[in-house]
Amino acid sequence: MKLFICEKPSQAKDLAPHVCARGRIIGAFTGNDVTVTWCIGHLVEQAKPEQYVLALARWNLDLLPVLPRQWAVQVKPSVKTQFDIVVRLIRQAQDIVIATDADREGEVIAREVMQIAGYSGPVSRLWLSAMDAASIRKALAHLLPGAKTLPLYFSGRGRAHADWLAGMNLTMALTSAFGSGGREGTWHVGRVQTPVLALVVRREREIRAFIPKTFYELRAVFSLAETEVPVQWVVPPTLAGDAGHATDEAKVKVVAARVRGRAGRIGRVETTPERELAPLPFSLGSLQREASARYGLKAAAVLDACQALYEVHKVATYPRTDCEYLPASMFMGAPTTLSAIASVDATLRPLADEATLDSPGRAFNDARITAHHAIIPTANSAVRLSAFSRIGASSTTRSAAGISRSFSAITNICVP
Template sequence: MKLYLCEKPSQAAEIARHVGARKRDNGCFTGDSVTVTYCIGHLLEQAKPETYEPRLARWDPELLPVIPMQWQLDVKPTVKTQYGVVIRLLKQASELVIATDADREGEVIAREMMQAAGYRGPVSRLWLSAFDDASVRKALGKLLPGAKTAPMYAAGLGRSRADWLAGMNVTMMLTTGFGTGGKGGTLHFGRVQTPVLALVVRRERAIRTFVPKAYYELQASFELAGVAVPMAWRPAPALLDPDGHVAQAATAKSVADKVRGQPGRVDHVEAGPEREAPPLLFSLASLQREASARYGIKAQAVLDACQALYEKHKATTYPRTDCEYLPSSMLAETAMVLQGIRAARPDMASLLACADPSSTSRAFNDRKITAHHAIIPSLNPRVSVGNMSKSEQTIYDMIARRYLAQFLGDFHFHKTVIEVVCAGERFRVSGKTPQVPGWKRAYPEEQDKPNTKDAPPAEDVAALPSAQTGDPARNLHCDAVSRKTKPPRRYTEGTLIAAMESIDKEIEDERLRKIMRNKEKAGIGTDATRAAIIENLFKRDYLATEKKQVLPTPRGEALITLIEANAPQLADPVLTAEWEDRLMQLEAGTLTLEVFEGELSTWLSELIARLKSVARTAPQRPDMPHAMPDSTEPCPACGKPMRSLKSAKGPFWGCSGYPDCSVTLPDVDGRPGQRRATSVSTAGPVYPCPRCRKPLRQRTSSRGPFWGCSGFPACNYTQPDEGGKPGVRPADVQGKSARQDLPGPARQAAKPPSAPVPAVAGSPCPGCAGGRLIGRVMKDSGRRFLGCTGFPACRHFQWLPQQQSSSI
């Protein structure tokens, strides 16, 4: 049997149509000697740390680091059934075609299942960039040998294990050494996540500490050929400070007085035709950047829309690509792609009529192709835009217009630069006169729009009058104006992704900078993972948004401060650069997985030892400068600061002295509220714990109130609540009153008399002689009995005869 192994059900259904597997079966599609089955993403996941060290079910820094000698994978609980289907089919297969996504992760998904099933037969690789019929047929006719993509599995496996080793061990160490406990007290580390968070935190610090400085410019206009033209002052270098500004008001005012109303002359004219090539096609990152800038769409939402366009609508090609180019062979498909756009978007017919399929752009470049080409519309002639969501329609429109722009020609314009000298000072202006719109037809809003990015005021205008060197240019007005330097801009999701791509700017080592500038693997993270990394930082409350801006939460700032103080390399992109260098070597086959893991284990052991040492010698957590955000509200039990935490039910406040003190308070508008009376009650009489004699406290669980020992977790004794007092445990009155977990006196008091002694409510207790008997009722059975008022110190009880029950 020939088996095709896909990454997800939608892929399997599409491929099954083309290989004759038309019968739907349990978890697969079958045909004549061919079966198509599928994973649901990863069916297997890395085992938890306690699998290798059972004592880590409760995190203990002394047990770290955990470095598996033999890696183990667990079946994800939600996909056990499909896992069984895939394993069964792999054991029956005589030939396998890997048809998962064409990337590192797809390779890992398939080959980890091959390992689990013990498959040793022949392997081929289906390398798909699009799921339209023509692309699928083409790829099926050109299957790759499995050995060609096997190195990608080694790199993917290395990344997965490295992320687990560093993520699990460092997260546990930071949390147990410096955290606060509880779900909200976990301090996460990720090899890409942490440097990204550091970028945002450091940008916020720069904004917060920024001190604006005054500088001065001249607002001037000159008469050229009878037209008033605003021009920008070009100060002499001697007047500029290190930041390139005129810092002295007197200097600017002096020049303004000198120039105002004076005759000048045109000193330089530069004019001629120029052209602008269409922008390159979209990679996932460039698409996310532009969608964020234009429409404010989140990076993850862009990826989700792209995935739906690729799989569900079959409207675009493979989305998780870092390439902005197409192979020259795809020029032959241009007419079919344009026809598909025409069918999907009839409203673009006039624009499509301007396209020339025979023209080429710089986007067609075989030397720039990586594992996947750029995102473009597919060959599917039956795309239905009406079935798309609003965000999917927006992303499809962006992709279609960018592709179409490649065949509309260059944007032609006439550029003019004029420089005027007046009273010894130089002024400049430049302008564009559009001539042939070219690719800008696809973007009507951009036509005739001056490019003012980073340009001084009045330097760029749309059109200029004709001028020649030596022409008169009288100054009409000239005034000194005060400006102030501006702080760095906060990141948006789009600019944060751009910063992740160009992370080499944050690295001083030239060798590592070159690694991170490598076009195929530029930056930290990949186009496929960057959105998820940013989204995780939001979900874990390390980042927040304000309009389109991304800023760190107090929790995020505190984590980076902690890391910078104790292990600064963890927040440095140099570490990620070094790891990525090794992963690239794994993929190229010049490094073995065993060597890579050995290097990583040595580094990790040294790091954990250093963090342990710091944690032991550090001052108390609440006083540490890197502690997580505290309030000024003291703990009502021990006086230590309360700390903001999160649980599945929302935010709450816990004592920073945890685990020595386990007091919690509700969150009220971001501040600690009053302790709920039913949460942990200390009012009223004291009921000693029968085990350790510490006071019992009334608590509340999902099942209602109960009583628990205040010595928890050292003592976990509990009793049911009966009318606001500790009640009787069923086990203590159903023939099990002489319990071995009670101290001797309590066991003696709990023993029922060997022969029933007639008693009535209100009579002295025969067990302790200090209390009196009162009537009680078992909650579960409704049976009545007499118990001592000294309970739980005295656990004497006596069943009541049925006829006496009514007298209570």
């Protein structure tokens, strides 16, 4: 049996028809001696400190630091059923294709379970950054040897161990040291979260320590050839304070009285030619910022909308990406994508028709691709905008009308 291991159920569902695994069993798709299963993210997690040092069931500074000689993992209780299914299928497989996310965490998710199951057979890697049909077919035709991506597993495992050593030992140490001083609860420390928290705290202290100072400006409007040009007074050094602002209100009012109602003279004009590059496609962060600025949408609402556009409607690529570039190979599919955009929303046809497709722009850059490429519309034209409003929303997040507005907004600004 050939086994494909995906990272999440939605990936397995999209991949299964392309490998003729159209039958459904518990925890997998199967057919034609091919099975597609999934991991629901990490099925196992790093063992707790007390599993290495039994006495640490109660944290004690004298027992720190804990430096495991042999690292151990434990199955997450919430995914125990799926873990058992995946391990059973791995032990039945003669050939495995890792089809998790194309990054080091995806590599770890699959290989850590394969290691637990004791698998030693051939391994291939399905390297996918998008789950549309064209991308899946192309990736299946160009499977990578497992050895090529194995270093990602060691990198991810090293990162996990570093997080554990720093996080667990320092959390236990600080909690033990300060917990007896009347401060209850756990003092969490993380290799990443603690430095980030320090940056936030330092900035907050700067804000609180800031002392506002009043300064004054003079603004005027010049009428030039029926065009109004706003101008601002440049404060002379004799009136400027430490920051270059005028702080003496009386002196500024004197200047204002002298020029009020009088004609000005343009003594010199300087022009500087500038070139503005076309904006890059969206990463999740840049899309959330744009949606907030344009429509006032919260980051969670944008992610929810993008996730549904990706998983439910198949009209947008994978949203959880920090990349703003596209693979060079995707340029050949640009005309098809533009055609699909115009078919789904006729109001966007003029923009699609104006697109220049003579040569790839700076957005198509293989060297800048990370685990996933930028968010763009897919070539799926078999959908109607009215379908977006039928997606429900959790009572803890937004109303159905709210998510409908989110879909409409995100669809509009995803168009290049």
